[in-house]
Amino acid sequence: MMAILRGNSPMQIRSALLALALIILSGSQAHASESGYAGMDTCRSCHQFGDDSPVHTLLESAHGNADNPDTPVAQRGCEECHGPSADHTRSPTQVAPAISFGPRWSATVESQNDQCLACHGDNTASHWDNAHHKQQGLACATCHDIHTTADTVLSADSQAEVCTGCHKAQESGIHGLASLADSNPPCTSCHNPHNSRTPHSIMVDNRSRGCATCHNLVAMASDPQVSARATSYHKVMVQDDKTCVSCHVGIAHVSAAGVPPLIPQAQQxxxxxxxxxxxxxxxxxxxxxxxxxxxxxxxxxxxxxxxxxxxxxxxxxxxxxxxxxxxxxxxxxxxxxxxxxxxxxxxxxxxxxxxxxxxxxxxxxxxxxxxxxxxxxxxxxxxxxxxxxxxxxxxxxxxxxxxxxxxxxxxxxxxxxxxxxxxxxxxxxxxxxxxxxxxxxxxxxxxxxxxxxxxxxxxxxxxxxxxxxxxxxxxxxxxxxxxxxxxxxxxxxxxxxxxxxxxxxxxxxxxxxxxxxxxxxxxxxxx
CATH class of the missing domain: 2.60.40.1190 (Immunoglobulin-like)
Structure with missing residues (x-):
């Protein structure tokens, strides 16, 4: 391994490491003998077309960690998520993979989500059945992308890019000030997209973590711009059942009157x-x-x-x-x-x-x-x-x-x-x-x-x-x-x-x- 790394450029080292990873992962080809499965080598023969191919970005992500026996590549490779797809390999332009996430074909929301929940249903999405996003018919892949080294919605710096794709009223940021958008806390500081918990209950658990990214109660107590009355009110925050939004209702976004209703109100x-x-x-x-x-x-x-x-x-x-x-x-x-x-x-x-x-x-x-x-x-x-x-x-x-x-x-x-x-x-x-x-x-x-x-x-x-x-x-x-x-x-x-x-x-x-x-x-x- 050291001989491979010495004297080579970072790009050459990266390619060598990816090649080695693919060799290690060749064990997933053993599943090709199972009925209906093609094996990961067969998938790579078409989809490994360059450094920016879905295969490479997947291998560099958490789902591509071959040392973790629970990851897709340590099991059936591509077909752990996409299902048995031997028919697709025989006619790739006419027959979809068993479970497709797009863009050419898309399986149903339920079948897509079943693939994700098979691994994530006991932890991250354990309350998904009650989540508002499920009730609205969203798939996990609507917000998440595992064919990338860093899922945009999981990063505090980029999460809002995904969320505001639908939640337009929140685009202008905390307090409705566009100038503060870059310093806004991530949406998941107050919201859990995988269940139906209210922001208040989440903020009770994390002690208003989102607000605390900018606001310090101790510093505000001695700030001349904060009134004595407000400072006295802030003292109730020592109670475990209080949050910032207990008093500052609606301050995080626009007023409720400014948000289009989820269910249309019919007009003539x-x-x-x-x-x-x-x-x-x-x-x-x-x-x-x-x-x-x-x-x-x-x-x-x-x-x-x-x-x-x-x-x-x-x-x-x-x-x-x-x-x-x-x-x-x-x-x-x-x-x-x-x-x-x-x-x-x-x-x-x-x-x-x-x-x-x-x-x-x-x-x-x-x-x-x-x-x-x-x-x-x-x-x-x-x-x-x-x-x-x-x-x-x-x-x-x-x-x-x-x-x-x-x-x-x-x-x-x-x-x-x-x-x-x-x-x-x-x-x-x-x-x-x-x-x-x-x-x-x-x-x-x-x-x-x-x-x-x-x-x-x-x-x-x-x-x-x-x-x-x-x-x-x-x-x-x-x-x-x-x-x-x-x-x-x-x-x-x-x-x-x-x-x-x-x-x-x-x-x-x-x-x-x-x-x-x-x-x-x-x-x-x-x-």
């Missing part, structure tokens, strides 16, 4: 911010996007990005489009057996058309991503546009996506009909503002099939710099269209096109939810 009308989307296609969202794991596991864009529209629009539209966002007032009203939708926004005669896209609750992809579920990298103006002039479509309509050397395979008519019968389609309403508000409706699946007779009647007016559009549609248009009846939950997205930003350059909303009776949805029309 509200302002919706549309933002410039750039080239956020479905392929990118489901693979390279930081939230791809959450999307593949039935969470929606809105759960993480609600309130981010202005920031996203500004970052995506830099040097391309002004304004980066547009605010549209939308309202819903039931008129007999018809649904009346009103849209109003400040604009100009350069606004070319406005469109609504709808899907019911059985359409998982549309429920999660709204309009983005129909946006793909091979459409005109997108990242892999090859001049095919492909229209919008839903991925569920394809047996196989088009890739290099592989043509797209669209499901046959019988399969597409079955998808429509089970609600796996979207409905499009498009109002042409340049031609006295003509309106088209269509069914979106393998493409858009425009209806010969529109399901919607529309009127549009432009006055004093403001557009007003009304749309009227029968509640029940089955089987041609969606059913808007009582108890039916739908997802809707809005897109606005201008003369200067056609195609992929339009403004678009996050997915929003609607039901006539407004149970757990953003909008309602009241039955």
């Amino acid at each position: 009308s509200s302002s919706v911010t549309l933002f410039y989307p750039g080239q956020s296609d479905s392929e990118w969202l489901l693979s390279e996007h930081a939230g791809s794991q959450s999307l593949r596991q039935d969470r929606s864009c809105q759960q993480c990005h609600r309130g981010d529209e202005e920031e996203m629009g500004a970052s995506l539209a830099t040097g391309k489009l002004k304004p980066a966002t547009r605010d549209v007032e939308i309202g819903f009203q039931r008129s007999g057996q018809e649904l009346l939708v009103t849209l109003s926004w400040r604009g100009s005669l350069q606004d070319r058309d406005i469109a609504l896209m709808w899907g019911d609750d059985r359409n998982e992809a549309f429920r999660q991503a709204g309009c983005f579920a129909a946006c793909h990298d091979d459409m005109p103006g997108m990242t892999r546009d090859r001049g095919q002039q492909l229209d919008k479509y839903l991925l569920v309509s394809r047996l196989q996506d088009r890739q290099i050397g592989r043509p797209a395979i669209i499901r046959d008519e019988a399969a597409l009909a079955e998808l429509k019968a089970t609600g796996k389609f979207a409905e499009v309403w498009r109002v042409n503002l340049e031609d006295t508000a003509t309106v088209e409706t269509g069914t979106l699946l393998a493409g858009i099939d425009w209806h010969e007779d529109s399901l919607v009647a529309a009127e549009a007016q432009f006055a004093d710099g403001r557009w007003s559009v009304t749309l009227l549609r029968p509640l029940d248009t089955r089987p041609k269209g969606l059913h808007f009846g009582r108890g039916q939950k739908l997802t809707v997205g809005i897109a606005l096109h201008g003369v200067d930003n056609p195609g992929a350059g339009h403004w678009v909303s996050l997915p929003m939810t609607f039901a006539i009776d407004g149970i757990n949805t953003d909008f309602k029309a009241d039955w």
Whole structure:
């Protein structure tokens, strides 16, 4: 070993040590003889492609410690977490590993978490069954990454980067001051993401450790800026059942009134911010996007990005489009057996058309991503546009996506009909503002099939710099269209096109939810 290390560069030493570790770990190949297992050597033959490969970073992490008999690599290697995957090795582009964590494939949240809890269920996540994060359908891999030398969410310095991906109200930091964000204590000083304990009970146990990172009660007692009254109150902190938040309720973050409710409070009308989307296609969202794991596991864009529209629009539209966002007032009203939708926004005669896209609750992809579920990298103006002039479509309509050397395979008519019968389609309403508000409706699946007779009647007016559009549609248009009846939950997205930003350059909303009776949805029309 010393001969290997002497006279070599740090990179050479690192490579040598990794090679030695792989030799030591070759014992995991013995499991290849077990039914369905391929063995770690077989996995490495494809996935060990360089110093930044998932194999190398895993081996440098705690899960890659071969001296610890409880780690994955000391047992079945990759397949300790990914399950028996011999079929995947025989057809790696067509067959997923037994348990996949993405980005190409994703197993269910339950099956992913079972792999983690097999080792961690008795300690770190012993109360996971009662955790709020479990109730929200999160997977361990939503926050954790074991294919890295240092898991971001486990580091006090970087933990907030992960947590504020969803908890936007806390982004500005303790006391709501962005200037103090770098010195904020880690979120887990007060919160335990693996159970449902309250911050107060956690702070009782750790004696308000998070607050104590900056605040010293002894020093504050002699600080002239701290009043005598406050100093006397601080004396109660010697009691074991008292914490800083016993008095300073809500000081750590914004006020409760400033936090969007986890469960939407249905409104009949509200302002919706549309933002410039750039080239956020479905392929990118489901693979390279930081939230791809959450999307593949039935969470929606809105759960993480609600309130981010202005920031996203500004970052995506830099040097391309002004304004980066547009605010549209939308309202819903039931008129007999018809649904009346009103849209109003400040604009100009350069606004070319406005469109609504709808899907019911059985359409998982549309429920999660709204309009983005129909946006793909091979459409005109997108990242892999090859001049095919492909229209919008839903991925569920394809047996196989088009890739290099592989043509797209669209499901046959019988399969597409079955998808429509089970609600796996979207409905499009498009109002042409340049031609006295003509309106088209269509069914979106393998493409858009425009209806010969529109399901919607529309009127549009432009006055004093403001557009007003009304749309009227029968509640029940089955089987041609969606059913808007009582108890039916739908997802809707809005897109606005201008003369200067056609195609992929339009403004678009996050997915929003609607039901006539407004149970757990953003909008309602009241039955």
